[in-house]
Amino acid sequence: MPALLIAMLQNGEMVSLAxxxxxxRLIQLKKRETFxxxxxxxxxxxxxxxxxxxxxAHKKGTACPYEHEPESARHVTGKLDLFAWIxxxxxxxxxxxxxxSTQQRPDILVxxxxxxxxxxxxxxxxxxxxxxxxNHAYRLAGIRPIWILGAHxxxxxxxxxxxxxxxxxxxMFAHHFPFIPRPLLFxxxxxxKRLTRLVRLIPLxxxxxxxxxxxxxxxxxxxxxxxxxxxxxxxxxxxxxWLHHKKQWRLTFTLYPNKTTxxxxxxxxxxxxxxxxxxxxxxxxxxxxxxxxxxxFIWQTYVLIPLLRSEGRTVTLxxxxxxxxxxxxxxxxxxxxxxxxxGQRYTQAVYEYLQLLAGLGYIQWKNRHxxxxxxxxxxxTTMDEVIKQDKQMAEQIKMMPSLRDYxxxxxLKHWS
Numbered sequence: 001m002p003a004l005l006i007a008m009l010q011n012g013e014m015v016s017l018a019x020x021x022x023x024x025r026l027i028q029l030k031k032r033e034t035f036x037x038x039x040x041x042x043x044x045x046x047x048x049x050x051x052x053x054x055x056x057a058h059k060k061g062t063a064c065p066y067e068h069e070p071e072s073a074r075h076v077t078g079k080l081d082l083f084a085w086i087x088x089x090x091x092x093x094x095x096x097x098x099x100x101s102t103q104q105r106p107d108i109l110v111x112x113x114x115x116x117x118x119x120x121x122x123x124x125x126x127x128x129x130x131x132x133x134x135n136h137a138y139r140l141a142g143i144r145p146i147w148i149l150g151a152h153x154x155x156x157x158x159x160x161x162x163x164x165x166x167x168x169x170x171x172m173f174a175h176h177f178p179f180i181p182r183p184l185l186f187x188x189x190x191x192x193k194r195l196t197r198l199v200r201l202i203p204l205x206x207x208x209x210x211x212x213x214x215x216x217x218x219x220x221x222x223x224x225x226x227x228x229x230x231x232x233x234x235x236x237x238x239x240x241x242w243l244h245h246k247k248q249w250r251l252t253f254t255l256y257p258n259k260t261t262x263x264x265x266x267x268x269x270x271x272x273x274x275x276x277x278x279x280x281x282x283x284x285x286x287x288x289x290x291x292x293x294x295x296x297f298i299w300q301t302y303v304l305i306p307l308l309r310s311e312g313r314t315v316t317l318x319x320x321x322x323x324x325x326x327x328x329x330x331x332x333x334x335x336x337x338x339x340x341x342x343g344q345r346y347t348q349a350v351y352e353y354l355q356l357l358a359g360l361g362y363i364q365w366k367n368r369h370x371x372x373x374x375x376x377x378x379x380x381t382t383m384d385e386v387i388k389q390d391k392q393m394a395e396q397i398k399m400m401p402s403l404r405d406y407x408x409x410x411x412l413k414h415w416s
Contacts, residue, residue: 003055003076006096007035007044014038017054018083018095026054039098039105040064053077074150075123077190079107082121082148085218086110102137109143112223116143121188122173123150131172132339145340146226147173151189151196157208162235164198164211168337174201174290176341179228183290183341186226193218197225199232202285203336204245205295210238210285234411239394246283246390249297250276250383264298264332271305273379279304280378280389284356284397287409288349293334300353302327307363307373317369320354321347352406359403360396 005017015035030046035056037044042064044056053076058064079095086093092111099105106118118138138145155165166185174183185198196215203209212232254265254275265275273279282304283297292299306315306323324346327333335346354371357363362375378393380386397403 003047003052003057004037004044004096005055005076005080006038007046007056008038008041010034010036016095017056018080021054023048023054037064038096039103053080072123074152074190075121078121078123078148078150078188081190081193081218082119082188083108085221086119086223088219089223091223099141099143101141102134102143104134104137106138106143106145110223118143118145120145120147121150122147123152125169128172128337128339135339146175146186147340148186148188148195149173151187151192151194154187154196154198154213156213160241162210162212162241163204164209164213165207166198166201166203166209166211167207168293171336172339174338174341176338176344177227182287183338188218195221200234201290203290203293203296206293206334209290210241238411239398242285243387243390243394246297247387249283249295250278250386253297260331263330267305267332268301271308273301276383277380277386280380280386280393281357281360281362283390284353285410286349286352286356288344288352291336291338291344291346291349293336294332299324299327299333299349302333303350303353304377307371308377310373312373314366314370314372317351317354317371321350324350356397356403356406359400359406360393361402 007015009015010033015029015033026046026048030048035044035046036042037056037058042058042062044058047055047057052073055076083093083095086108094109096105096107097109099109104118107121108119110117110119120134135145149170153167153170157163157165170185174185176183180199182199183201185201187196187198188194189196194215195218196213198211198213200212201209202211212235214232254261257265268275268278278297278301282300283295284300285296289296302324303320306320324333328335328346338344354363358365358371360375362373362377363371364374365371378389380389398407
């Protein structure tokens with residue numbers, strides 16, 4: 001049953017359980033007053049157990065049509081922490097206000113710098129359709145949603161603190177604010193009272209990504225820290241770590257075949273590409289690489305195929321996009337679902353990759369919409385050879401003046 005921290009009295013006044021209440025005072029309040037849900041107007045009960053925070057709940061056998069999910073003690077505690085944190089900053093804030101225009105009750109409503117924000121603390125899972133529906137309702141009402149996940153969702157890879165497991169569910173909560181160059185995720189732990197901002201997200205696969213976790217006590221941060229982020233540079237070890245994962249792609253991709261893997265391998269073989277020995281020129285990090293869920297070595301190899309088929313003839317940008325769209329339609333390539341990072345298209349990542357190839361000298365732009373393949377790709381014949389070539393190309397990418405913009409954009413040096 002959903003737990004409420006706000007209820008309405010018979011006279012229309014609101015009573016909030018946020019703040020410090022003596023238990024004796026709450027007992028007297030319970031005896032004296034009748035409480036109602038501010039949204040559906042049904043009677044609710046004040047719960048004063050020993051194991052949970054005091055809260056209101058709908059009576060047994062009744063349900064509020066405006067509540068979407070049950071609330072755990074973790075959720076209630078975290079919501080109160082975040083509310084108190086914002087209130088201490090002197091920012092106008094409301095706890096669990098019912099919004100008739102959206103028929104929703106956000107955990108916290110914040111008015112900050114001429115904008116209204118709905119702050120939601122999400123501990124349980126939520127379906128994608130419901131998530132989309134709630135955000136759409138907020139946007140129609142001119143409200144900007146901010147979602148903070150429970151920290152129990154955050155999983156680091158063993159012995160690699162900068163590599164995290166991010167499920168499709170978590171990727172839905174990735175925000176893209178105007179003054180932050182790449183999506184980021186928020187997590188809060190009500191036990192440690194720490195907020196984690198997961199920044200510099202560079203995905204490796206469907207579930208794994210490189211990221212820099214910025215973990216701070218909640219009281220040391222301001223609300224504006226959610227909307228603006230410092231430009232934390234990639235660590236010096238990033239490229240070596242990326243090469244390690246590229247090697248893992250080569251060694252493991254064909255070991256766990258499924259329907260999609262078999263289709264991809266068949267495509268690669270058709271064009272003379274051994275899957276484990278895919279061209280060295282494929283599988284590199286990109287500023288907008290997060291837009292695709294498929295691992296970079298797969299979708300970038302698909303971008304190379306129209307160039308291989310061209311045999312030196314001019315290839316239009318439109319034909320490359322159309323080829324990738326066909327792979328998306330048939331399930332070989334998947335786009336990432338990012339409801340909070342709208343306005344971005346996967347073609348930005350494809351275009352960035354073509355720019356990388358141009359900087360490496362493999363293609364020439366004939367005009368803004370057409371390119372020509374001018375330098376053969378590297379097709380290694382052994383695993384030792386391809387690993388050596390991957391390392392050489394990484395050094396080449398970092399050192400070539402023509403790729404300075406690529407490296408700066410990836411490492412955000414021009415944002416510092």
